[in-house]
Amino acid sequence: MIELDHQLGLPVLYTFRRCPYAMRARLAIVAAGLQVEVRELVLRAKPAHMLEISPKGTVPVLWLPNGTVIDESLDVMRWAVDQSFPADWLVLNAGQQQQCDDWIALLDGEFKRNLDRYKYPHRYHTDTYTCDPLEHRAVCEKILTQWNAVLEQHGQQADTFLFGGQPSFADYAILPFVRQFRIADEAWFDAAPGYDALKRWLSAFLASNVLERAMTKYSPWQPGDTPLTFPG
Ligand SMILES: N[C@@H](CCC(=O)N[C@@H](CS)C(=O)NCC(=O)O)C(=O)O
Missing domain, CATH: 3.40.30.10 (Glutaredoxin)
Structure with a gap:
């Protein structure tokens, strides 16, 4: 058996x-x-x-x-x-927990929906609708711009996370999807202006031991x- x-x-x-x-x-x-x-x-x-x-x-x-x-x-x-x-993770206070939940809801909802349409537009074409990947990339970009601004507030260091100097539940819940967004068109993402803090955050994650093991x-x-x- x-x-x-x-x-x-x-x-x-x-x-x-x-x-x-x-x-x-x-x-x-x-x-x-x-x-x-x-x-x-x-x-x-x-x-x-x-x-x-x-x-x-x-x-x-x-x-x-x-x-x-x-x-x-x-x-x-x-x-x-x-x-x-x-x-090494930050213990979130009540306000941070709410923020974390809101970000994850945005990610799992609007961001993921648009990421799928950016990555695989052909899956969403119908007889009467042509899915435009760039339209969906733009929606994702609006959300990424928010996270870039949050990260920017914490400074220029390479090891900056959504709540400052320590990683948290939010970072690890969100980063795999930001990684996917980059992979959809790496050359475009790497050259795109205006995401310096977000790119530092993603690069540190991509180089991390925890990701390698995962x-x-x-x-x-x-x-x-x-x-x-x-x-x-
Ligand atoms: N809400 C679920 C979503 C999980 C999910 O959709 N996973 C995808 C793979 S990335 C899957 O298993 N899809 C089923 C399939 O493609 O057959 C969760 O957070 O665990």
Whole structure:
């Protein structure tokens, strides 16, 4: 019989390396110093077991040894920081928490909606509508301009985050999507004027040890494989 259970006694994380939602979950797991059993997948062939425990079929999915399933990326982040609050992260006060929630709502809503249309306009064309990627890039830019202004207020240092000198939940929830925005047209982004603070923030993240560890490559998991731990 194929063993699907928690063989290592660790939570099991179904994940897809390039997915920004899964990425934010892995970043929080790394930052919190936790270990999970990792099951990498490809989106076109999701493991039956993942769909059984989370029929909506999105990653990340975290399956705890007690059977609890956490299948929203922000909830996985919250779970991770509840287990062990990352030593270098800022503890948000009530006002900062509200700001963090508002930014993440803007990101997961308007920003993501427009990012998808900027990256994959062909998916949104219809017989009567031609999706213009640049229109959607402009909406994302308005939001990025706000974050650039916030970062600008904290000064010119390379290690500046949304709430100042320490990273927080907000930075790690948002940065995987800013990374995606850049990847959509790197030459344009790198040459675009007016995003100096945002570029410093993104560059520091791209060069960070936490991202490197969160992006470790795993082959897609299959039932019966020897269990692997993340971070490796
Ligand atoms: N609200 C979910 C969204 C997760 C999500 O949409 N993940 C994408 C990958 S980036 C996915 O799994 N899509 C399913 C598919 O493409 O089949 C979360 O925050 O976890």
